[in-house]
Amino acid sequence: MDLNLLPYPLLKIDDFTYNFSTGSGLEYNCSFLSYSEYFHDYPQIADRFYSFNLDLKSKPKKILPGIDSRIAATVIFIISGFLESKINAVVYVCDNSDGKEAARAKKFISWFNYFEYASEKIIQISNNFKVEDMMIYSSLLVHRKNKEIDKIIQAYLEITKAEDK
């Protein structure tokens, strides 16, 4: 395998957190937060939904040049592993605190399309919707062999559709 496509080594630092460090010294924590509270109308599958959180442990002192494909490979590795049970689904809502949510969404979608092994196993559905003045960029990731896949997709599309006026 191309070295640039190898995931960074993962550390499990507690029950809920994976951690990895990049070649340029950035350190990330990853976790999955239950989104069951948003799926009350789908009690049979509500507890299958999780968000994915990828958080830098500290802000980089300077903007690093180039693209680090190994971060993508690591994220895909973590999410693919999480979905491998064929039970859970992941909803990714792009952070909009810095105005870079559109770029973030584009990057996230491209990661999954780029890694063939992930796109063979996992379906990604992206739904962007407007809430008040905010454009919200979101994606659903679910294993193709998840037995509740139809219900999961339907529920995701329902909660991310534009709000009725």
Added chain:
Amino acid sequence: MVSVANKSKTDLRKKKTKAKSMTRTEMVKKMLADQKIIRDAVRKGVPLKELQKKYGFKFASLPSVEN
């Protein structure tokens, strides 16, 4: 101590009740606010277990990794 524990249980129940009647706008705002809480906790080195206690967050237990 008992009253504090009861208060946190009440707060959690309130959160759950509120979530049931959320509009989509409230839902999205809560999703983004929760993300920020987690991001800030990571920066400050606060374990996610603490967020479970404080905010009623439920995180997935992760399996061990083989690199």
